[in-house]
Amino acid sequence: MNFLLNITPWPAVSALLWIVFAVTAMYLARVTAHQAIRAGARTLSRTFRIAAKMVSKGRHDLDQRNREVLLAAGREAKERIIEREFDRVNETVRTDLANYPKLHRALSESITRIEEDHQQAVDVPPDPPGWVKAVEAVAKIDSSEGRVGIGNVLSDIHKSLVKAHAQSMVSYRHESGKRHALLRRMRPDWRKIQVTLGHVGKNVDSLLDRSVTIDRHMQEYEDIVSGKDHAVSILSSSSLVQFFVSAFVLLVAIGGATINFSLIARPMAEMVGGTGLIGGFRTADIAALVIIMVEISMGLFLMESLRITRLFPVIGALPDKMRIRMVWITFTILFLLACVEAGLAFMREVLLQDELATSALLRGADAAAAEAATLSGEYYWITTAAQMGMGFILPFALVFVAIPLETFVHSLRTVLGMLVNGLLRVLSTTLRLAGNTFRYFGSLFIKIYDLPLFVPLWLQERAERRNGGKKPSYQGVL
Amino acid sequence: MKILTIVLSCAILVACTRSTADNHGVYMLLDTSGTYSEELKKAEQIIRYTLSRLDATDTFAVARIDTGSFSEKDIVAKVTLDDRPSAMNKQKRLFAQRVQKFVASVRSSRYTDITGGILQGIEFLNEKSPARKTILIFSDLKEDLAEGYVRDIALELDGFNVIALNVTKLRSDNINPREYLERVSDWQSLVEKAGGKWRVINDLDGLEGLF
Numbered sequence: 001m002n003f004l005l006n007i008t009p010w011p012a013v014s015a016l017l018w019i020v021f022a023v024t025a026m027y028l029a030r031v032t033a034h035q036a037i038r039a040g041a042r043t044l045s046r047t048f049r050i051a052a053k054m055v056s057k058g059r060h061d062l063d064q065r066n067r068e069v070l071l072a073a074g075r076e077a078k079e080r081i082i083e084r085e086f087d088r089v090n091e092t093v094r095t096d097l098a099n100y101p102k103l104h105r106a107l108s109e110s111i112t113r114i115e116e117d118h119q120q121a122v123d124v125p126p127d128p129p130g131w132v133k134a135v136e137a138v139a140k141i142d143s144s145e146g147r148v149g150i151g152n153v154l155s156d157i158h159k160s161l162v163k164a165h166a167q168s169m170v171s172y173r174h175e176s177g178k179r180h181a182l183l184r185r186m187r188p189d190w191r192k193i194q195v196t197l198g199h200v201g202k203n204v205d206s207l208l209d210r211s212v213t214i215d216r217h218m219q220e221y222e223d224i225v226s227g228k229d230h231a232v233s234i235l236s237s238s239s240l241v242q243f244f245v246s247a248f249v250l251l252v253a254i255g256g257a258t259i260n261f262s263l264i265a266r267p268m269a270e271m272v273g274g275t276g277l278i279g280g281f282r283t284a285d286i287a288a289l290v291i292i293m294v295e296i297s298m299g300l301f302l303m304e305s306l307r308i309t310r311l312f313p314v315i316g317a318l319p320d321k322m323r324i325r326m327v328w329i330t331f332t333i334l335f336l337l338a339c340v341e342a343g344l345a346f347m348r349e350v351l352l353q354d355e356l357a358t359s360a361l362l363r364g365a366d367a368a369a370a371e372a373a374t375l376s377g378e379y380y381w382i383t384t385a386a387q388m389g390m391g392f393i394l395p396f397a398l399v400f401v402a403i404p405l406e407t408f409v410h411s412l413r414t415v416l417g418m419l420v421n422g423l424l425r426v427l428s429t430t431l432r433l434a435g436n437t438f439r440y441f442g443s444l445f446i447k448i449y450d451l452p453l454f455v456p457l458w459l460q461e462r463a464e465r466r467n468g469g470k471k472p473s474y475q476g477v478l
Numbered sequence: 479m480k481i482l483t484i485v486l487s488c489a490i491l492v493a494c495t496r497s498t499a500d501n502h503g504v505y506m507l508l509d510t511s512g513t514y515s516e517e518l519k520k521a522e523q524i525i526r527y528t529l530s531r532l533d534a535t536d537t538f539a540v541a542r543i544d545t546g547s548f549s550e551k552d553i554v555a556k557v558t559l560d561d562r563p564s565a566m567n568k569q570k571r572l573f574a575q576r577v578q579k580f581v582a583s584v585r586s587s588r589y590t591d592i593t594g595g596i597l598q599g600i601e602f603l604n605e606k607s608p609a610r611k612t613i614l615i616f617s618d619l620k621e622d623l624a625e626g627y628v629r630d631i632a633l634e635l636d637g638f639n640v641i642a643l644n645v646t647k648l649r650s651d652n653i654n655p656r657e658y659l660e661r662v663s664d665w666q667s668l669v670e671k672a673g674g675k676w677r678v679i680n681d682l683d684g685l686e687g688l689f
Contacts, residue, residue, distance in 0.1 A: 266563070273561040275501075275534045351563050358567040362530040362574060364523065 026449070027456045034446050041442020048435030052428050059424035066417035067232055071224055073410055074235040078221045085214050089207060096203045103196060110189040117186045121179040236414060243411035249404035257292050260341070260394040263387060264288045267347035292398070295337050299399030302330040309406040338395040345391030349384045501535040502689070503608030504528055505599035508554070509543045509617030511590040518581045520644055520682055521616045525577050527685050528614075529570045534561040537606045540577055541595060543617060544587035545624050548594035554580045558606065590622040593629040600634060612639045612689070618646045619661050635674030641688065642678045 004018060005011040026033070223231035268284040276283035304315040305327040318326065450457060506528070508521050525540060532538055539556035541547065555576040559566045596613060603611040619642060623629055642665065651658035662678060669676040679688065 270562050270564060273534075274563055274566075275561040354564060354567050358570055359530060361571055362526040364526060 023452055023456065027453050030449070030453065033449055037445045037449065038442055041438050041445070044438040045435045045442070048431050048438060052431035052435060055424055055428040055431060059421055059428060062417065062421055062424065066414065066421060067227070069417065070232060070235045070239065070414050071227055073239075073414070074224045074231065075221070078217060078224060082214060082217050082221060085210060085217060089210050089214070092203060092206060092210070096199075103200065107193060107196060110193050114186050114189050114193075117182040121182040121186075236418065239411045239414040240418075242407050243415045246404040246408040246411060250401070250408055253398065253401040253404070256394055256397060257296070259390070260292055260398070261285075261288050263348060263391050263394075264291060264341055264344040267344040267351060270347060270351070291337060291341070295334060295395040296398050296401055298330045298334045298337070299395075300402045300405070302327060302334065302399055303402035305330060309402045311402070311406050311409070334395055334399065338392045341391035341395055342388045343391075345387040346384060349387055353380075500610075501537070501608045502532065502610045502612070503537040503603045503606050504532070504539070504612045504614065505603055506538075506540045506614040507543050507547070507592070507595040507599065507616060508540060509590060509592075509615075510584050511543065511587050511622065513586075514618055514646065515584055515586040517616070517644060517646065518584060522577055522581050524614070524616065524643060524682065524685065524688075526574055527688070529573060531689050532559060532570075534559050534563075534566055537603070537608055538573070539599075539602055540580075541598060542580075542584070542587075543590055543592055543595045545589040545591060546594055546627060547591040548597050550598070552595070552598065553602070556602075589624040589627075590617070590620060591624075591627060591629065592617060592619065592621045593623075593631070593633075594627070596633060596640075597631065600638070603638070610639070611637055612641065614641050614643055616643045618648060619665050620648060633668065633672035633674075635669055635672035638669075638674040640669045640674045640676050642676075643680075644682060645678055645680055 005014045007017065008014045220231065220234075224235070265285050265288040268288045269282075272283045272287050274282070274284055278286050300309070300311065301315065303309045304312050305318075305323050307316055307323075310316055315323070315326065506521075506525065508518060509515075510518070528538060535558065537556070537558045539553055541553045544552060555573050557569050557573050559569055592615065596615070599613045603613070621629075642662070645658075645662060647655075647658055651661075666676040666678075679685070
């Protein structure tokens, strides 16, 4: 470095000479240097902007695909719901309205009976009293005939009237009694009709409610089919909720499977040996894991065969007879595996007691003390029974993993799509930002390049002014 | 498809390995000479502790040191533990009972052939070829060979751990401790020259570091 300052006897002069030389060289190379900086900055800027555009396009495509996937999943789910609602309506119609002819006949019979009874219960007016005719006869008696005996006649009439009235009252009461009896007989029929109509009313109301629900689902289905943003928004938020809920339930299931594993891993060593290794893992552990995996698989197949989940369309599409056969086969295998697990859980307890006894013996205790060291006596059966019970129940409990698993798999697609979409959005923004940064860095570097050249540039400007104000060619390029 | 089948079969065969690669072989020598036979109760405790620490496929043998110890007849009990837990526990219990019976009925010998015992131990463990080999010597390390017994044989102890347990001080050691120190040092140099690792544990309450 020193040799640079030794080109003249005076270092300061040497340095000054070097500065002058450098400034001159930079001034002469200024246009080319500006072009190089500009070209470099432009290249980098364009590269990054193109990359940002590509990422943005990829994100858009992914967004579109996610939207399609979400809509397809939503459409499928909604179809299932609507199908189920129609099934319910069908069931209601089949069970309740299939009895309609019978109901109708019962109603008609009741009504006919009521009509007949009503007809018979019509209030018959009592016969007009006979004395009217007698009065007419009295009135027609001529004066010539004399009206001496009229008093006697009227007295007779009165008697006969009282007698007739008494008879008609008896008759009237008798008839009224009959009518009341008929009306009493009508009462159960009325009640029956009321109950029947109430039942029919309930069914009709239930159908109306269902129809309102179906209308709502149909409206949502139409929104999904037409791909409305509102529907997509609802579906994506619902998908997120489903994802987290199913993930939580799966975690619980994993906990159950772990407990199950610890129940059967130790006694498995009795069957496959305790020292064999497969790929660095104990064979007994792998065997226990395989049993649990087989149980979960059987549970999946069982749920598929029952058409509760739809992870394997092949199983769902099987003929009903074959499907039901599959239900029984998978259930039988599960039952056998549960029995095996219960047996292994029992074996685990036996081994544990054996190990405790051996350890006690090796610690120097005598046989009686070794026996006492184990969990003996009346409480021993509690842990054994609990372990056996867990060994038997857990395989069946794991069957239900299929439901959250299906939800998890379906919602995972959407959640992953959203995550990747977010990442691509961040990447695109970063790339665009980098492109712009490089563009402005190009301008900045040009200014920085010109900074040490302020003296020649000032001189150049003065000279140009003197020559008529011609501007330098590099200006206004950027 | 054939290639895929072959590759998969090879992968499965490679993956399926026995875990004998980390098993342990222990050969324990019990000094039954003179007054040292009174210490054998302590040896029984060590044997029980050793049994509790051994796992499936491990090998354990207990042999006595007497006038001529280079003999299979001196092996009191030997076992290679089964890899089924129930069978292994049974083997351990039987082994402990056999040792207990031996300790109860042992008769002291006139001479002490430690080298012969070590040679027998080397032969036994090499035959079993465990991953780790340990020879435990429960003795005062005072060798006393009968006339005519040749024991100036080079030992092959490469890969062996030799642990001397309960090396008691003799009456003469109390008079001249140098004897004791030299005796221990001689054994150490003999073992280390033969390629083995040497350790002495006299505090039998601290057996945690035995294996």
